[in-house]
Amino acid sequence: MVRIVLDAGxxxxxVGAVGNGLREKDLTLTIVKHIGRMLGEYEGVEVHYTRTDDRFLELSERAELANKLKADYFISVHINAGGGTGFESYVHPNANSATIAYQNVIHAEIMKAIGNVTDRGKKRANYAVLRETHMPVILTENLFIDNANDTAKLKSEQFLLQVAHGHVEGIVKVFGLKKKAKTQPQQKVPDGKLYRVQVGAFSDIENAERLAEELKKKGYPSIIV
Ligand SMILES: [Zn+2]
Incomplete structure (x- = not known):
């Protein structure tokens, strides 16, 4: 079981950074929830969040939560500010080889998923969540909230899904996650009968198939015999 802690910055x-009518704290929560939901489609992964609503947490509390859980990976999602454009990711200056290897994969997958966005590179910084977590960790800065071109993207739900998808693709690659088998939705049988559509009663198989299809639409399971 791979245990992932998702940290909405x-x-x-x-509130984090603000600009162009957006707040960092809202965007990070939206992205993290998308990541968590998407990871739910995979086997052998357990997702934890530092927060799932609009609440304040100290940086040390976030790291402590992941340490207590003995998480396999900690992902902190942020939005940048300060007059730039594009995507960058961070690990600690003393990051171990696993953290660096994971950053290489996840950074590349995010860049692939978000399309025509400036790649500001894989960086290192002495941030608290990077320093205080006892497991591989990455912090992503997903575009600039004070850049009009970037916020035009960040205002699009589709783009936030792409950002989340990139994180997920990276996690899937790093941990070799497999998709859960698709379960067929249970069909409702109104009266418990199975309708048999006799091919012989029709001029051709096409008509029989049409009737079978019509029955199916009405919620009646049917087979062509
Ligand atoms: Zn931030």
Missing amino acids: HGGKD
């Missing part, structure tokens, strides 16, 4: 009284 900021929250509560700490």
